Amino acid sequence: MIKMLTMDEALKLLRDGERRQWLIADWSWHISGSGNGGVYIGLVRGDTADNCLNDASWTVSKGDGLTGFSMWWEDGEERTEYSYDPASGESWPLVIHREFHGLEQDQFDLLEEFRLFHNLWHDRKTDNYFKVLADGTKQKVVFCDSSGAMLVDTAAIRKFCAVRGLKILLQVDSVQFFDEPQEESSEEITDSALCASRHVTNDSISGKPAFGRFLGKRLIEALPIEKCGVWPYEDESTYESFIIGIHNDGSDAVFTSNPDELADYFGKNADNPHYLTPVHFRKDVLKKYLEKPSLYSVEDGYLRCGSMWGLRMDNDHEDKVVVFLGDLGRDLPESEQQYWRSFNVRPDGGLSETCFKRSFLAQFADPTNxxxxxxxxxxxxxxxxxxxxxxxxxxxxxxxxxxxxxxxxxxxxxxxxxxxxxxxxxxxxxxxxxxxxxxxxxxxxxxxxxxxxxxxxxxxxxxxxxxxxxxxxxxxxxxxxxxxxxxxxxxxxxxxxxxxxxxxxxxxxxxxxxxxxxxxxxxxxxxxxxxxxxxxxxxxxxxxxxxxx
Incomplete structure (x- = not known):
């Protein structure tokens, strides 16, 4: 477990920047005899973003004003206006600190718009935040590690900044104590995206013969808005191809499950396989879903993942499951199409009598399996x-x-x-x-x-x-x-x-x-x-x- 950042580690953290999968959004430490410090992310734009690297001091501090009134004089008249910085200001906190003067435990909140943008689920027991994926699983986006640091998925925050016109400001302050005298030094570290100062002195503090301080920040650019992953900038859908028969030479006949490329009863794509072409799968394709009843429900003729997606299927067979080709492309997320493809087999037999009655005769039919x-x-x-x-x-x-x-x-x-x-x-x-x-x-x-x-x-x-x-x-x-x-x-x-x-x-x-x-x-x-x-x-x-x- 990392207990603190040394000055060298703090500089490396800034230089790594967006290359890290996780950015430290909020962390502070105080270790007697070793050092103290903190890391904090701010979100900036406009003049604040343009000028924030003019010096090494932090631009966005914990507890900076989020709501409140501002007053000024204009044309000889005093004016008052209420504002909420993340809606109108140039610098926002990603993690909002709130303190209650020692009467109650301090609390933090994740910036509401960031949560809403990614539709994050908050696990209130752990204070971690997750994105619910199309297959029903949860992807961790914000979490606290064993050292108490709050980490945020780098891609997720860069996507949010893309649509909001923001930049990420990663800020570090590290004070380190040394057990032996050091070579005294003082330097400023700057490049196009980083500004920091590093000082080491042999003046005595806390009984140690030497100490140093590293103070710095780094601007991280947002992703291009085309990479934000939300409409109208979603990735183009891809469709898995499935075995639907056998060619004359004995090879598998394979065709895409893209509904737009399949035939229907009204003359669309007349030369292509029909939307209702049966596709066969081994029965153990359902095992993944049966073993996770908290996520999935395997029902008579239907598979569902909560209210996120559902798939009609013919599961009234002894050893297989049959699904219409077009339903695979229309109703299954891409990751699930890939999973089903691994269980795809050549057609053997037809639909169950139950499925045929329900799908083509519009009759009620009890399952026989x-x-x-x-x-x-x-x-x-x-x-x-x-x-x-x-x-x-x-x-x-x-x-x-x-x-x-x-x-x-x-x-x-x-x-x-x-x-x-x-x-x-x-x-x-x-x-x-x-x-x-x-x-x-x-x-x-x-x-x-x-x-x-x-x-x-x-x-x-x-x-x-x-x-x-x-x-x-x-x-x-x-x-x-x-x-x-x-x-x-x-x-x-x-x-x-x-x-x-x-x-x-x-x-x-x-x-x-x-x-x-x-x-x-x-x-x-x-x-x-x-x-x-x-x-x-x-x-x-x-x-x-x-x-x-």
């Missing part, structure tokens, strides 16, 4: 159960578990680690979030019988559901479904929650699945039984509704 069907059937169960019995079979997810539904799916890879992840998700969804308090309240008689029959066995969530079905399910309650929940619990215990052991091997052997892949095990022992569980309990609730009517 188990990954999608399980979520659809679970939603249906929740609605039917509440309508039939007046309470929720499951409680709402905790805020830290809201993304667990994304992992209620057949594992994309044949890795046991992903099997474990998906197994834990299924257990949370179907067991851990059972509405135990309501089930216990409405099945008190049957639960008491369970405890009397086996006093040493605790009555847990699955037992409470079984007790509720016995007490409230009528003549033929679907009590056999409890076995599916117990098997799911057993799989979590033998595979996901603990180390793998012979117990898991014995379980799989007993089911005839010892040679199957983790994906197939998950499908047969978890997903398909849970589909039946949802469908039969929905039917059970529906029958209760009809009987009650």
């Amino acid at each position: 188990p990954d999608l069907a399980i979520k659809f059937e679970r939603r249906k169960l929740l609605e039917k159960w509440h309508e039939a019995f007046g309470f929720g079979l499951y409680v709402d997810f905790h805020k830290d578990d809201t993304g667990v539904l994304a992992d209620l799916r057949v594992p994309i890879s044949d890795e046991w680690t992903e099997f474990d992840r998906c197994t834990i998700a299924a257990t949370k969804v179907f067991i851990d979030y059972l509405n135990e308090s309501q089930l216990a309240k409405l099945a008190a008689t049957e639960i008491a019988a369970m405890k009397a029959n086996d006093p040493d066995k605790p009555v847990r969530g699955i037992d409470k559901l079984q007790a509720w079905l016995r007490q409230n399910g009528g003549i033929n309650p679907p009590e056999d479904l409890i076995a599916s929940l117990r098997l799911l619990q057993d799989l979590r215990s033998k595979s996901a929650a603990h180390r793998k052991s012979s117990a898991l091997t014995a379980l799989l052997t007993d089911r005839g699945l010892e040679d199957e892949s983790p994906r197939e095990v998950y499908r047969q022992l978890i997903l398909e039984p849970m589909l039946e569980y949802c469908r039969r309990l929905s039917e059970f609730a529906e029958n209760h509704i009809q009987t009650s009517e």
Whole structure:
């Protein structure tokens, strides 16, 4: 960790200027026996920019007036005017310091217009600022490092200065103490963009035999306005090309996803591939999005990144995802197009029946792929159960578990680690979030019988559901479904929650699945039984509704 800047380091900081990825926007230090000083960025224009290198002293100081009144005489009359320097003045602070006379902790604010220009998200826990990128990730723009220095992305501030007609003034003041006498010196350092003074003396200060002071500043030009990155100076869009078929010679047929170059049903670009040309991808293209439910939502026929962008897709397939060529270019950011291209494969088969009905026949169609069907059937169960019995079979997810539904799916890879992840998700969804308090309240008689029959066995969530079905399910309650929940619990215990052991091997052997892949095990022992569980309990609730009517 850098604790201070020596005089040599301060000069190097100025000379490096815009070559640094990060500029120190605000920093001060005081280290007993070593030195003190600070770095501060100002933004200048007009006469202030033209004259600021006439001497080495700072032009923009911490706490310089931002708001207030000015008074002057004009034509024999006193005039008063209120002003806000960043709107009307020639020198602005990038970091605004505010102090409260020791009654409260001092605070700083980042110049509001800079924040708004880049639409920065402020993490109030860390006081860092981020730009939310098109792929949903956050790019750090302003942050505090371990030494307490506030750093700003050089390109970001130069872009802001480009549109505002400003220049960056990087200012440094470094006092350094020496343990031995030094050769006394005094020099002025100037060039076209830098002005500094450096003095070293053997006069005694703070008990040290010598000290020196470096005071200086450097002007950094804004980027050309054409590089500011905002409309109308945005970079020209580029479009990825994708495999859409096979040529006669066996090579891949590739075409751009630029919607403006694709054919449509009205005669546009008649010789080119159609906007609705299906493009095929390996199913694991979705893994990136499934693993980040806080950023992305993988839904039935749709992928979204918050409200930033969304993509229609045909994901009702076992091992692939299909997207229309024009949608790839129109709806995906450039970085995401490049990501999808790496999963692009030659077309094999057509659209799913579900997608065809929805896209071309304008018909409603339920998904058939188990990954999608399980979520659809679970939603249906929740609605039917509440309508039939007046309470929720499951409680709402905790805020830290809201993304667990994304992992209620057949594992994309044949890795046991992903099997474990998906197994834990299924257990949370179907067991851990059972509405135990309501089930216990409405099945008190049957639960008491369970405890009397086996006093040493605790009555847990699955037992409470079984007790509720016995007490409230009528003549033929679907009590056999409890076995599916117990098997799911057993799989979590033998595979996901603990180390793998012979117990898991014995379980799989007993089911005839010892040679199957983790994906197939998950499908047969978890997903398909849970589909039946949802469908039969929905039917059970529906029958209760009809009987009650």
